[in-house]
Amino acid sequence: MEKDSSYLSKADEFIQMFKKGEEFTKELLKENEKLRYKIVELEGLIEKSADNARTKLYEDRIKLFEDELSLLKKKFREVEEENKDFASKYLEVEQENNNLANLYVASYQLHSTLDFPEVLRIVLEIVINLIGAEKFAIMLIDEKANELVSVAAEGVDITTAPKVQVGSGTSGRVAQKGESYFAENLTDLDEDNPFEPIVCIPLKIKEHVIGVISIYKLLTQKAGFTNVDYELFNLLAGQAATAIFSSKLYTQSERKLTTIQSFLDLLKEKPKKQENR
Amino acid sequence: MPNVLVVEDSPTMRQLISFAIKRIPNCRVVEATDGVDALKKLSSDKIDLILADINMPVMDGLKLVSLVRGNPAFKDIPVIMVTTEGAEEDRKRAIAIGANAYLPKPIQTQELLKLVTSYLSGQSK
Numbered sequence: 001m002e003k004d005s006s007y008l009s010k011a012d013e014f015i016q017m018f019k020k021g022e023e024f025t026k027e028l029l030k031e032n033e034k035l036r037y038k039i040v041e042l043e044g045l046i047e048k049s050a051d052n053a054r055t056k057l058y059e060d061r062i063k064l065f066e067d068e069l070s071l072l073k074k075k076f077r078e079v080e081e082e083n084k085d086f087a088s089k090y091l092e093v094e095q096e097n098n099n100l101a102n103l104y105v106a107s108y109q110l111h112s113t114l115d116f117p118e119v120l121r122i123v124l125e126i127v128i129n130l131i132g133a134e135k136f137a138i139m140l141i142d143e144k145a146n147e148l149v150s151v152a153a154e155g156v157d158i159t160t161a162p163k164v165q166v167g168s169g170t171s172g173r174v175a176q177k178g179e180s181y182f183a184e185n186l187t188d189l190d191e192d193n194p195f196e197p198i199v200c201i202p203l204k205i206k207e208h209v210i211g212v213i214s215i216y217k218l219l220t221q222k223a224g225f226t227n228v229d230y231e232l233f234n235l236l237a238g239q240a241a242t243a244i245f246s247s248k249l250y251t252q253s254e255r256k257l258t259t260i261q262s263f264l265d266l267l268k269e270k271p272k273k274q275e276n277r
Numbered sequence: 278m279p280n281v282l283v284v285e286d287s288p289t290m291r292q293l294i295s296f297a298i299k300r301i302p303n304c305r306v307v308e309a310t311d312g313v314d315a316l317k318k319l320s321s322d323k324i325d326l327i328l329a330d331i332n333m334p335v336m337d338g339l340k341l342v343s344l345v346r347g348n349p350a351f352k353d354i355p356v357i358m359v360t361t362e363g364a365e366e367d368r369k370r371a372i373a374i375g376a377n378a379y380l381p382k383p384i385q386t387q388e389l390l391k392l393v394t395s396y397l398s399g400q401s402k
Contacts, residue, residue, distance in 0.1 A: 221363030
């Protein structure tokens with residue numbers, strides 16, 4: 001009996017212990033559940049903070065890239081501007097180079113001969129082909145009569161070209177002052193006065209004017225003059241003046257030499273004839 | 278080495294064009310004073326491009342173009358007319374006869390070189 005009651009109390013104790021164990025286990029499970037929840041919560045928080053940090057990092061990087069991009073864009077624009085500048089400078093240099101080449105050939109041709117008519121022909125060719133004139137005349141000053149006389153022309157009859165007194169009319173004033181004349185409207189011609197120049201350039205050797213080139217009409221396709229044309233025109237006029245002047249002097253001296261030679265020959269002939277008599 | 282035939286009666290203009298074309302690398306210039314002289318040069322030299330004036334003595338540029346187009350040996354050579362005749366009808370006439378391009382004077386060297394280079398490289402055929 002005593003044994004039985006002892007078993008019973010032990011069983012009770014065991015049951016009590018078991019129950020306590022059960023309660024403890026339940027508490028542990030609850031605690032475990034709470035902890036799991038907290039872990040999940042913390043993980044969420046960690047993830048959120050990591051996302052924020054990443055976002056911040058990305059934002060910083062984007063800002064950096066944007067700054068870099070705008071810097072590159074700015075540099076690109078600068079380089080582009082520089083390129084445009086170089087391209088236009090290259091074109092200018094190329095244009096200048098071409099003009100110098102043209103001027104070189106023209107000068108070479110002008111000074112390649114001392115024959116006056118040949119020089120005049122070369123000047124005509126240059127004015128037609130390089131300047132683009134259709135009707136024009138080369139007029140030289142006759143020092144004795146103080147008037148401009150046409151010595152060569154293109155597109156106009158040289159025999160009908162009037163002589164112009166130095167100082168009167170457009171050509172005469174250009175010859176007197178030595179300053180180039182360009183009409184405001186190069187295509188608007190004076191039908192009543194075909195010999196009224198739209199352009200008149202003095203032929204000058206230093207400050208001494210020997211004549212003018214009077215242009216009455218430009219070629220149809222030549223609407224006007226560019227800055228380069230004006231430069232070329234003046235440079236060519238200077239070269240043409242020297243060539244015309246020197247060839248004229250040379251031709252005159254040649255003529256004089258021939259006359260003197262003929263005179264000398266005649267003088268030599270006379271005594272011989274007298275001796276023969 | 279491409280050969281360009283420059284047909285021009287004015288020595289100054291001939292020199293100017295030749296001087297400009299010689300600046301194209303490896304380009305050789307053959308000069309002729311008129312159409313008849315040009316035909317002789319076409320027979321003696323291998324020509325790749327012709328640059329011809331219209332108003333010339335002995336034989337003008339238009340006659341030269343028609344003879345070139347009528348000759349099987351030369352008919353494919355491109356011809357550029359370089360002339361003071363700037364009217365549209367002159368250009369049309371030259372193109373109708375067989376000219377490939379028309380360049381009115383006064384010539385712009387850059388324009389001339391661009392045109393010559395494009396024909397020599399075969400881009401404008």
